Amino acid sequence: MKELSSSLKKYLLVIYELSQKNSEVYRIDIAVALGYSKASVTSAISRLIDLQYILDDHKKIILTSKGYEETKKIDTYYQTFYKMLRKHEFSVYEARNYALEMVCITDHNFFIKLNDYHHKNHIDTIE
Numbered sequence: 017m018k019e020l021s022s023s024l025k026k027y028l029l030v031i032y033e034l035s036q037k038n039s040e041v042y043r044i045d046i047a048v049a050l051g052y053s054k055a056s057v058t059s060a061i062s063r064l065i066d067l068q069y070i071l072d073d074h075k076k077i078i079l080t081s082k083g084y085e086e087t088k089k090i091d092t093y094y095q096t097f098y099k100m101l102r103k104h105e106f107s108v109y110e111a112r113n114y115a116l117e118m119v120c121i122t123d124h125n126f127f128i129k130l131n132d133y134h135h136k137n138h139i140d141t142i143e
Contacts, residue, residue, distance in 0.1 A: 022120035
C-alpha cells in the first residue's frame, strides 16, 4: 500500500485531534486549524474520501476504521516527537509544529530505527 503524502498525513492528524475535542468536525474547522483556504481543504478531503480514510456525512467529516487506524499510528509518532522536542526545551508551539512536520516527512521505518536506537542506547526521549 502506498504511503500517504505528507500533506494528507497532516490533514488526518488534524481531523483526529479535532474529533477528540468535538463530536463533529467540519471543513471550516480543519481550514482554521491549519490556516488553509477552504478550497485547499476541500481538495484534500476529496482525496482522503477517495482513499477511504474518511467519510463526508452531510458536511461532517468522519474517520473510517481505516482512517482511524492510520491516524492512531501517525498520532503515536507525533506524540513521540512532541515529547522528545519538549524534553529538549522547545516551546509548546515549536514542539507542536516541528513534531507535525517530522511526522509528515518520516515513514514507519525511520520511526522504528530511531526508536530502536534510543532503546539500545538507553535514551528515554522516545517512547
